[in-house]
Amino acid sequence: MAEPSATPRREGPLRRLWRRGAVVLVAAAVLAILGIAGLVSVTGALILLGSTALAMALLPLEAPPEDMVADRGSATREPVPRGTRAVAASLPDPCFILGRDGQVRFANDRAIASFGITEGEFLLFRLRQPELLAAFDKVVKGGGAQQVRFEERVPTERSFSAWFAALDDPAAPESILLVLDDLTSFQATERMRVDFVANASHELRTPLASLAGFVETLQGPARHDPVAQARFLGIMHEQATRMSRLIDDLLSLSRVELRAHLRPRGRADLIAVLRHVVDTMTPLAADLGVAIEADIPAGEAIVMGDRDELIQVFDNLVENACKYGQSGGRVVIRMAVPERRGPCSVSVIDFGPGIPEAHLPRLTERFYRVDDDLSRKHRGTGLGLAIVKHIVSRHRARLAIESRPGAGAEFTVHFPEADYVRAPAVEKSEQVQTPAVS
Secondary structure, eight states, X not given: OOOOOOXXXXXXXXXXXXXXXXXXXXXXXXXXXXXXXXXXXXXXXXXXXXXXXXXXXXXXSSOOOHHHHHHHHHHHXXXXXXXXXXXXXXXXXXXXXXXXXXXXXXXXXXXXXXXXXXXXXXXXXXXXXXXXXXXXXXXXXXOOOEEEEEEEOSSSOEEEEEEEEEOOOTTSTTOEEEEEXXXXXXXXXXXXXXXXXXXXXXXXXXXXXXXXXXXXXXXXXXXXXXXXXXXXXXXXXXXXXXXXHHHHHHHHHHHHHHTTTSOOOSEEEHHHHHHHHHHHHHHHHHHHTOEEEEEEOSXXXXXXXXXXXXXXXXXXXXXXXXXXXXXXXXXXXXXXXXXXXXXEEEEXXXXXXXXXXXXGGGTTSTTOOSOHHHHHHTTOOSOHHHHHHHHHHHTTOEXXXXXXXXXXXXXXEEEEEEEEEEOOTTSOOEEXXXXXXX
């Protein structure tokens, strides 16, 4: 009776390393004996020993498994059939067709746009997630379809559900299907709902209690007092306006957070945006007795972005500078542009009392206020810089804040890339200044 053939045992890397060391030691011993006998010079022995050690070091510690070599060959030799590619290409979600070694045989447009991974690359080298690797290994070993969740934190935080399944297609053997579902919007919506309820209930409690108190007073002691009625109705109007602003800012923040992971696909002229902001903020600055000085180069600076959201960013920054840096008397908007293409930045600088260093890390938190009384005096909701932070993040830009007590504050938005087109020579850099009103 013939015995079943045993599967040859593959050597591990430690065993291979030990064997190579033994070879080098044996070679050293032989060369030492030959040297003592005078058959080989010391220099020649050292050269031979060094060559042997170098050759052993250059050999791979562990050869790839035969089945993986076969898989790589099949991944290259066997393209994905046209019908399978057509089905994968039509899916609305990112979809990859992989070989058993993890090499991408096909990626649809959504997958390439979301992850930048194309055919021929090894998926798990680009998405280094332990959950993905474990699920892929189970499918490769015949464990059936697997579904896992994972998170990407660069360039923005995103959440995905990944579904692996082996393709039962004779025309595409040894292929594995991976479909990814982007859960970021769903999770952001849920978080937005929870935060909206918590924040709204907290911030609306005070003005609602104030309104209820004035209504009781108007119904009681002030029922026949026209002077008191006029004063209380004015305060009630202010509180109602405050609640309206708060709700508007909460809704605006929620909309921005919902799309924070989606980079804008449009193009906006940053110089035109800043000119618009200067024009719209001039009346407010004049009312506060603040001069706006805009050091804006002539021409166009095109960035990937949403024009309305960029206007909202710089409206917020300039408005804050005018209100909280009012004592400095002026606000400077300064833009640095590249020669043609490259990073650019916009700074909004005030010369007011400045911000203590301990507050700087928390300025962009929701409802965080350095001075509650001053914020309420200027009708602030505590959400402006939180909105700025999320819009800046969505544009893949960066917000930097510098300030020292007594030296004003500087808020700078750094954009990763802009295409700058210089204006004709007859046009010079624009210097806009709004007169301060005493």
